[in-house]
Amino acid sequence: MPTASPEGEAFELPTAQVIGEEEVKKANDILQKYKTGKAALDKRIIDNELWFRMGHWKNYENKMMEGKPKPSSGWLFNSIANKHADAMDNYPEPNVLPRAADDEETAKVLSKILPTVLEQCDYETVYSDTWWRKLKTGTGVKGIFWDPTARKGLGEISIRSVNLLMLYWEPGVEDIQDSPNLFSLSLANSEQLEAQYPQLKGHTGHSLDVAKYIHDDSIDTADKSVVVDWYYKKAQPGGQTVLHYCKYCNGIVLYASENDPQYAESGFYDHGKYPFVFDPLFREEDSPAGFGYIDVMKDTQTAIDEMNHAMDENVKLSAKQRYILSDTAGINEEELADFGRDIVHAAGRVTDESMRPLQTAGLAGNLITYRDDRVNELKEISGNRDVSQGGTTSGLTAASAIAALQEAGSKLSRDMLKSAYRAFAQECYFIIELMRQFYDEQRVYRITGESGGTEYVPFSNAQLQPQPGGMVGGVQLGDREPIFDITVSAAKKSTFSRLSQNETAKECYQMGFFAPANADAALAALDMMDFEGIEKVRQRVGQNGTLYQQLQQMAQQLQKMAAIIDAQNGTNVSAAAGAASQAAAGSGGGSGGKTAAASTLNSLGGVVGDSSTSLSSQAAKRAMNVNNPNKE
Structure with missing residues (x-):
């Protein structure tokens, strides 16, 4: 019977299904066990959402506070918002480096197209949403999936920010990849599910309880069904572990990779890992999740x-x-409480004992x-x-002192960014692996360079497939799979970072770092310095020094050539003068003698070459006028 993959592709199920209702029932039992182990974390996540929205008074059951104002100051929110702003000021950018010289060209292409792939996935929005969740719950999670329905069936990589509240893993593991199972839950409209998966008709509705946030609005989920994405790892007979995937709802299998002939042996993803990257803020022991600033x-x-x-x-x-x-006292209380009345009546005598102000x-x-x-x-x-928000203490006005304080005050933000960059590098590795598996068709990416030029780069997974290792001593070596290293830098810089870098550039210029004659001294100083972009500066200074040395060598060669030409010119001029004198003496100094002398000098001048022709001609003229000084 035809069914559909998680993204809607149709295929034929084999006669004997490996994953059926019995296996789904066992998976549900495992899920319930995981939910019990994660209950405390789920409660903390829900409470933190209220704290972030400054609605934490709802957590207090204090009858004395009923009917009274409940002020909530925004100090906590302001701190979280500033951390998020720091993260967005340092939006990451990947740089792919090869591990073998043969893969250098592919690494350059990947460095160009990876930012384009991230842009097509709307990664900046995913990055922002994940950071909000990381700061609130203590853990940011991104999912990197393959969506075969994208680009009208061509398929494309999809990156999403994942709600930690809907993920379940084995309690006690520190690395999510060590969990034997991983469950991702979601709520979907029941009618749409029945239209997409006909086998689900009559089986929709809630069969699992999911943790929910507390909202001010009333959110009705009666028409929703809980869909479970079940990822699990299975050992193959050869010892290799592969990743399989099953999607089910209310015990009905919607898709299972083990039932799909295409993935039954190799697994759903060739990289064999759960397609989720956890980025904890402050790590907890024996858990892939961490805690955040709200908890502190x-x-x-x-x-x-x-x-x-x-x-x-x-x-x-x-x-x-x-x-x-x-x-x-006999005082009219209504009149006393009414501040608009000028007169308050009393039935008896008013004394300090009968009426006393309460201040x-x-x-x-x-x-x-x-x-x-x-x-x-x-x-x-x-x-x-x-100071991290731009404020300063009283009396501090020097720009360098303010910059130093801001730099020192941002070390916590830099530490957070380093962990986020490590997670980003893992995401890029996942993207490259999905390209290696699914980019069968060649795609063309438009790349806009720093100078504004446009370049169209074709790419397919042929450049990522294993390459033959060649022959050594008549023995065929195994295939070599291209492997890359990924470094991460900030694509967007804050105003302070740009200002600091501009000041560094001006100081380097003023100290003569870019003067070609100072290249050696500048390189020695740069080896002891550390600032962002130092490699580009070191490369430019090295190029200036190399060019300067080449010019010096060329100048020396020109001086040697000039000396040789001058020596040759001097010898030829002397010989030509002697011959001209003899010719002039033999002919009595007449015009015939001058012509003979000129002919002799011109013939000798041709020996020196084209470069000395003009000099020889001038020398010949001087020699012809030896006996006629008036013409000199």
């Missing part, structure tokens, strides 16, 4: 909010006049100082100091 800041934020609530109440009570009345003491200065100290504490533990 929430207690201090709670104290600040509770103090703000008490201070707000105090200000309101201090601004409002209240009284203590005795039951025997609330104002806030003491040390209380406000304590609240400010807690705010500074939250800034310190989150690394969100004023």
Whole structure:
């Protein structure tokens, strides 16, 4: 019976299905076990979402707070937003390096087309969404998949930000690749599922409970069904481990790679890994997930909010006049509470014992100082100091001092970015492996260079397939698969980073680093320096030095050639002068003698060459005028 792959491709199932209802039932039992082990993490993720939205008062069941204002200051949110801004200022860019000289050309092509592939996947949006989740939950997760329906059936790589709340793995593993199973859950419209998978008709609805965020709006999921993407690793008879994939809903198999003849032996993805990259912020032991800044800041934020609530109440009570009345005072309470009345009636005698003002003491200065100290504490533990946001301490005006403080204050952000860049490099490796497996058709990518020129680069997986190792001693070597290293740099730079780099360039220029004569000294200084882009500067200085040496060598050669020409010219001139004198003497100095002398000098001048012809002619003229000084 024909069915469909996870992306909708149709194929024929073999007669005997390896994955059926019994295997799906066992997978469900494993999923329930994984959910139990992840329950505490799921609860923390849901609570952190409320903290991020400043709705954390919903977590407190305090009856004394009912009906009263619940102020939520944005110190925690401001810290998270600044961390996200740092991440976006340092958007990553890949650079592919070959491990063998034969793969250098392919590495250059990959370095050009990888940014284009990421742009087609809308990677900047994925990068931003993943960073929000990383900062809130402590872990950012991206999925790198192959979508055969993209580009009208040609297929393309798809990258998505994955909700950690919908992922389940074996409790206790640190690396997600060590889990024997991995489950990714999603909610899909039941009618659309039945239209895409006819075998699901009559079996839609909720059969699994999924963790849900707490929303202000009411979200109805009655018409949704839970779809499970089940990834699992299976050992082959030869010892190789392959990755298989099964998609099911309510116990009905929608697709299984083991039931697909195309993938039954090789596995769903040739790289054999779960197509997910985990990027924890602060790592926890025995878990691929980590914890984030909200988990660190929430207690201090709670104290600040509770103090703000008490201070707000105090200000309101201090601004409002209240009284203590005795039951025997006989004062009209309605008139007393109405500040618009000029006269308040009393039935009896009013004394200090029957009516007394109730005045609330104002806030003491040390209380406000304590609240400010807690705010500074939250800034310190989150690394969100004023200087990292552009603020400075009083009296600090020097640009270099401000830049130094900002650079020192950004080390936490740089540490976060390094972990994100490591995760990005893993994602690029996944992309290259998917290209190696699925890029059967040649594709053409438009590449815009730094100078604004446009280049069209063709590419297919033929450049990534194993290459013959050749013959050595009559023995055929095995095939060599092209392998690459990936380095990551920041494609977009913050204003401060650009300013700092521009200042470095100007200082290098002022110190004469780019003067060709100073190349050796400049290279020695650069070896002791470290700044972004130093390799390009070192390469340019080296080129200047090489060019300078070549010019020096050419100048020396020209000097030697000039000396040789001058020596030859001097010898020829002397010989020509002697011959001309003899010719002139033999003919009495007449015109015939001058003609003979000129003929002799011209014939001798031709020996020197074209370069000395003019010099010989001038020497001949001088020789002809030896006996006639008036013509000199």
